[in-house]
Amino acid sequence: MRFHIEVVHPERCIGCYSCVYACSRHLFNTVDPSRVAVFVRVNGSLENPFTVIACRFCKNPECALACPKGALQPLPEGGITLIASKCKGCKTFDCIDACMIKALALDENTNLPIICDRCGDCAKYCPHNVFKYEEMK
Amino acid sequence: MMLSKVLYVNLSNKSINVVDRPDLFSKYLGGSGVASKLLLEETKPKMDPFSPEAPIIFTTSCMTGIFPCIVKAVSMFKSPLTKNLGESHAGGHFASALRFAGYAALIIRGASDHPVALEIMDDEVKIRMADSLWGLSPLDVEKVLRKNDKGMQSVISCGRAGENLVYYSNVIVDRYHHFGRLGLGAIFGSKKLKAISVLGRKGIQIDNPIDVKDMYDKINQKVVKSDEMAKYHYLGTSANMLELNELGALPTRNFKESRFEDAKSISGEAMAESMLRRKISCPGCPIACIHLAELRTGFAPEHEKGKKEIFHEEVSVPYNYEPMYALGSNLLIKDRRDLILLIYHCEKLGLDAMMTGTVLAWATEAFEEGRINLDDTEGIKPEWGDAESYIKMIDNIVEMKNKFYVKLAQGVVAASEKYGGKEYAMALGNNGMAGYITGYGCIVGPLVGARHSHLSNSGYSIDQKIINEPIKIESIVDFLIEQEDWLYVFYSLGACYFARRIYSKELIVEALKTLGINKTQEELLNMGKEVFHNLYKFKVREGFELEAQNIPKRIFEVQTPHGKLDFKLIKSMIEYYIKRREKEGISLRPEEKAIKELLK
Numbered sequence A: 001m002r003f004h005i006e007v008v009h010p011e012r013c014i015g016c017y018s019c020v021y022a023c024s025r026h027l028f029n030t031v032d033p034s035r036v037a038v039f040v041r042v043n044g045s046l047e048n049p050f051t052v053i054a055c056r057f058c059k060n061p062e063c064a065l066a067c068p069k070g071a072l073q074p075l076p077e078g079g080i081t082l083i084a085s086k087c088k089g090c091k092t093f094d095c096i097d098a099c100m101i102k103a104l105a106l107d108e109n110t111n112l113p114i115i116c117d118r119c120g121d122c123a124k125y126c127p128h129n130v131f132k133y134e135e136m137k
Numbered sequence B: 001m002m003l004s005k006v007l008y009v010n011l012s013n014k015s016i017n018v019v020d021r022p023d024l025f026s027k028y029l030g031g032s033g034v035a036s037k038l039l040l041e042e043t044k045p046k047m048d049p050f051s052p053e054a055p056i057i058f059t060t061s062c063m064t065g066i067f068p069c070i071v072k073a074v075s076m077f078k079s080p081l082t083k084n085l086g087e088s089h090a091g092g093h094f095a096s097a098l099r100f101a102g103y104a105a106l107i108i109r110g111a112s113d114h115p116v117a118l119e120i121m122d123d124e125v126k127i128r129m130a131d132s133l134w135g136l137s138p139l140d141v142e143k144v145l146r147k148n149d150k151g152m153q154s155v156i157s158c159g160r161a162g163e164n165l166v167y168y169s170n171v172i173v174d175r176y177h178h179f180g181r182l183g184l185g186a187i188f189g190s191k192k193l194k195a196i197s198v199l200g201r202k203g204i205q206i207d208n209p210i211d212v213k214d215m216y217d218k219i220n221q222k223v224v225k226s227d228e229m230a231k232y233h234y235l236g237t238s239a240n241m242l243e244l245n246e247l248g249a250l251p252t253r254n255f256k257e258s259r260f261e262d263a264k265s266i267s268g269e270a271m272a273e274s275m276l277r278r279k280i281s282c283p284g285c286p287i288a289c290i291h292l293a294e295l296r297t298g299f300a301p302e303h304e305k306g307k308k309e310i311f312h313e314e315v316s317v318p319y320n321y322e323p324m325y326a327l328g329s330n331l332l333i334k335d336r337r338d339l340i341l342l343i344y345h346c347e348k349l350g351l352d353a354m355m356t357g358t359v360l361a362w363a364t365e366a367f368e369e370g371r372i373n374l375d376d377t378e379g380i381k382p383e384w385g386d387a388e389s390y391i392k393m394i395d396n397i398v399e400m401k402n403k404f405y406v407k408l409a410q411g412v413v414a415a416s417e418k419y420g421g422k423e424y425a426m427a428l429g430n431n432g433m434a435g436y437i438t439g440y441g442c443i444v445g446p447l448v449g450a451r452h453s454h455l456s457n458s459g460y461s462i463d464q465k466i467i468n469e470p471i472k473i474e475s476i477v478d479f480l481i482e483q484e485d486w487l488y489v490f491y492s493l494g495a496c497y498f499a500r501r502i503y504s505k506e507l508i509v510e511a512l513k514t515l516g517i518n519k520t521q522e523e524l525l526n527m528g529k530e531v532f533h534n535l536y537k538f539k540v541r542e543g544f545e546l547e548a549q550n551i552p553k554r555i556f557e558v559q560t561p562h563g564k565l566d567f568k569l570i571k572s573m574i575e576y577y578i579k580r581r582e583k584e585g586i587s588l589r590p591e592e593k594a595i596k597e598l599l600k
């Protein structure tokens, strides 16, 4: 099952990291906020509300355009998929810089960008309905 | 594989090393259990809490970050307040960040001769000069040390109170959480350690992902769907204010009364309606029990050249029941804005709000009785309900303005020993009382509990369960023993007290199994008991004597839901408690004394 997910109420976030932990469990069998495709960011101080970021599934993704190797393939439904063999050895990580909302992180264990695979877990585990999600046909 | 790496940092010779301690972690799992053993290892008998060799121990557990609500870091140290066991637990990002950085525990030894901060980024550990941070509020330290970097970061620090060695100064964790009560802030101060920042980016590898995920889901469903934690999510513990007032168990006017006529105006309900701004969680817990009030304070009037002020400074102040009772009903503060202002003042200075309330309440009464005068207070007249004078007194305590304030900075027992008024110095085992005057459990529980906290064994909760029933000495004591032994299993996992009804014994056994740790319920219970024994070994070694503990007379004068408490009953409970514990093979009195009695 794949889902369309969208951060719709970041202002509701309580910083529980349920989404982040769910994502790292799903993608890597780890609990690790540095290896995820969804981000709960502290803005300078916990005094300030959190920012929640997930991939926007762009129709014309800047990350893919920036990639010098053509390793990020845009998908018809928006967003991208990674062709790991093409990406391997790339040191520019232009894709990561290119994504304006910083939804793309580098996995320092593999040196590959971490791509959201639309599993929907982040949204499902969020207790405060920060996300909207819907199954894709 | 269980993480069991201990990071040792020595502030005297600036050495840093890592030692693997699978022995401790496989036996005690983490948290209070591992810390209890490390404390015995790291301390010499009767050391000065402020001496360089006095250690600070922080532990996480095998479950930290993996399952919901397992979020607490445990600290152990020698408390300057009780001159005995210092044990304090904190939520926030600290335990998770440490664990993600690859450490199961952190031990600070030695002392620096100039202000320093400890910076941990996975394997990179630095002791940095930090003159620039000295004197800053922990709330500012959090801002300046916060990196907007990936991974999980925690910033903890002491405030002016810790720097100046106030015996009940806190270490503030990620702005809204605390290593509170027993003076860890002053231990930081004595070591010239201002702050610790931990950035963890290694994460935790999960070996049986399917089992762990199923277990996570099972626990998480209980946490978010059942009613067990709904209270903490909704009004938070501040809901106690009206509940206890209704019951006639709300400490008021330094425990003289058990109902506060203005309880409504400082209740959780009133706070939620008018001041609650948002809520925040510890990473790994979906409850968000931390309620933040919006405090607006007027900007300098001269700034507007005589015109009406329209600009306000605005801050978020965490509130929950204990500080609300201590600085609220217990001081007859009826304006909720005043209450939040008082809490905020303690937070900025890194002062324990509960003991601060206890001390101020004692001082107000001592002043009324003429035990202290305006010379002692530096011209401030402490008056019930008067937040302004209390704020001035708090500043004087932290700055230790004169002999009187030096005593106040040492806690309510020290102050009453010098100035009198012991009958209403509301502490048990030297630790300020929590906000319950519910019956026998709320007195005997903290008295016998290893860390003299209401969270040691939930004595206040048994009181509320047996209202209208005749008091049975054995059943109350049995409950306290069972609770504390079991809670030490729970605290060895670094679990949050608020999740105690989620994690049944069966569930903990199952959850551990998914992590490859096989322990039966019985083994766990024995472990909990052993942790308690370890801690009492330390306590007795340091001179703690249960029978010699003072109980303030006031306790027996105030109406409780169980009527006025009877000293004889409490004495019998303690005697029975000692008998039961000694049957387990531990001593509750200093060795010399036990031997003397044998020879008699």
Ligand code: SF4
Binding pocket: A054, A055, A056, A057, A058, A061, A062, A063, A064, A079, A080, A098, A099, A100, A101, A102, A103, A104
């Ligand atoms: S990673 Fe960024 S640029 Fe790429 S599709 Fe997602 S949001 Fe768009």
Ligand code: SF4
Binding pocket: A005, A022, A023, A024, A026, A027, A036, A037, A038, A054, A055, A115, A116, A117, A118, A119, A120, A121, A122, A123
């Ligand atoms: S949909 Fe799945 S992969 Fe994508 S961010 Fe959410 S949890 Fe991670």
Ligand code: SF4
Binding pocket: A012, A013, A014, A015, A016, A017, A018, A019, A020, A040, A052, A122, A125, A126, A127, A128, A129, A130
């Ligand atoms: S799960 Fe929801 S509330 Fe929790 S951190 Fe993520 S976005 Fe925020």
